[in-house]
Amino acid sequence: MNVIRILKRVTIDVVWMPVALLTLLVPRNRRLWAFGSSSGKKYADHSRMLFEGLHDNRIDADIRVVWSTKSDEIFHELTSRGYPVLKSNTFRGFMTTLRAGVCVYTHYANDHNRIAAFGAYKIQLWHGIPLKRFKAVSGLLEQGRAGRYYRNLHNRMLDLQKIMFPWANPTWDLLVFQSEVDRDRTGMAFDGTYRRGIVAGSVRIENLRKQFASPDCKPDEGDARKILYAPTHRALGRESLFEKVPVPDGNALHASLRRMGATMEVRLHPFQEREPVPEALDCGPVRLVDNGQCDDIYNDLHTFDILITDYSSIFIDVLPLGMPVIFLAPDYLEYSKDDQGFFSDKYSVPGPVATTWEEALYYCNDILIGAHDHWVECRRDAAKFYFDGSDESESAMKRIVDVAKRDLSIS
Template sequence: MVKKLKKMNLVKWVSRSLLSLLAMLPVRKKLVLFESFSGKQYSCNPRAIYEHMVAENPDFDLIWSVNKRNVKHFEENDVPYVKRLSFKWFLIMARAKYWVSNSRMPNWVKKPNHTIYLQTWHGTPLKKLVADMEEVKMPGVNKDEYIRNFHKEVAQWDYLISPNHYSTEIFKRAFDFKNKLLETGYPRNDALVNHNHAAAIKKIKEKFSIPESKKVILYAPTWRDHHNSGPGDYHFDLQLDLKQLQASLGQEYMVLLRLHSFISKKLVLDVDKSFAIDVSNYYDINELYLISDLLITDYSSVFFDYAILKRPILFFTYDLEEYRDDIRGFYFSLETEAPGPLVKTTSDLIKEIQSLKNPINSYEAFRKKFLSLEDGYASKRVVNEVFNMKGE
């Protein structure tokens, strides 16, 4: 173990030194490096900003940082990329004028002085974050160390995007963020406003061979900090009884299961693919939102985004007391403010689905508080602020 730790620290030192050395090279003022969930996806706010810039800012050189195991989608769709942690990646990281990411960089990464770091983050928080957390139950780190490392990374962020004023106040405090905060709405949600129409939905459904006669349930739960086999190795214990769901709803519905990107172990489903599909590796959840007739989630921030569509949301909160009181803690009462009912069993979920009511005129207070900026133009606002800078 000691040898492993020494080797790990040596690798970090060499990597940090290489990045610092290459940063002495001339800056490329129109080069932008994008990354989503540590290079695992082509998704979220970085994707929305990238696609806006491709269309509106063709003079920029745009490239993605991608984990070597996740290059397939980028290659198939001609999205320019560099393999994360390759020598070329270090060279681009060091010379790029801009970084755009929705999650933390490795803790050994030191941003060059000439680089502008746009941190988009990836959700409106229900769960307590960083300095607001009473306990840290992630493996391999204690609370003080976790907060210290996180705040060290945050000090490098030049810009941080916030989807609403509620999040702004939390981000400033929990992240200890002191630079330019952009309260613009989330760029990734532009698609939920601009592509919420029959033609786009039909095209996406065809990708998954979903019959037109079937309604779609999207199940998108969050991860559990304490369900792990070590650092970076989280698992998910599926409590949703798919066989029971199929017996009751199989004629009318099919289910798409989307696990959090932290989950490393693939689900083994005990029902036929004609009823349930694991879409955890699909590159962008926005398309899954668009084709879904209802969302089942728990404590994930996905419900804030999905509420833009004004479709039913059900909360499968079988471990509510444990998660809220012992694992993470919440910023508000889910029981009183959630835009949908909370249930604890598959049987109760089925009853709620069978008696669904149109929520279009419901939860207006929720939408006013959290979604007032989601008008389809967040990407434009962010790009105009960060990239059309005086003197550039």
């Protein structure tokens, strides 16, 4: 966040200060939990999974839930499904959030109306085990004399904002980690901003295991095998992905897939969606899937046979499920130099690395025809590393709910 942006937010917070203070006088219902994600713009991630688990009474029948969104699309979609949903930027949405005893997040304060959520018990689920360092703790903002001056000014203004306007940068009552590695990495970025942190296990993996165990997951004989290509963004979408990872001629790409009896879905990072996509990645056996506001990649991850990615932490999520992973990363040296840096460990790349699409498809073909997969043990070891301390014998969702209920004295 830059200095100008902080000044704009401070101006807004000064205007809202009387309302924010008055919200502390409103009694909250500890059994009413509001869920949000991605600044109110997505119905996805850990929040969605815990929301649906509670709504369907799979975890705790005492809790009443509601989804909070700024999106008309999400509002109408959830209404049609029979889920309780509110528009956070309406009077009714504001008042419902104001009464909620618990607000659940996956990103930042804007997952909910910041003012209405001020006095609520806040659960931060976050949205993944980081593969790269958070920019705030990477040292990237402190390079050079000007960078250090800017960083010091930024931190002083942020500290002042937290004191004067505590609803703007909330203190999390419960920060949930998926594993000990997650505690080390995510906890570093949230240092000083949370009251309690627990290693609860992975809500996402719990959900994915159920999907992979479903009979619907098993393809019918003769069905095409499915490959998912899910790359991350380049410089928050400011740089071209396809200049750095050139796409081959469509005829060659499609012919390779047809020989394998495979189809491919392409899901770009939301930051990268503004870039025009080569025609080869959205025709024939290849389909480009838009990131709709109600679309969550984890809803149908169980339908794929292979994941092709690069520097996205999505590969960590599929490790416990045994899905083969291929890393298509021709710009590795440039990316690692310009970005905030990777956490260094031997499990960062538990799969073959390709520098061209031809190489990536060669590895896919080997896996699909049943050739020896040399990376099985490496993926298992990586899963143990990334999810160390995660107890699979107990539901992660139930553990989170139980801790919050104890903190709130809900019997």
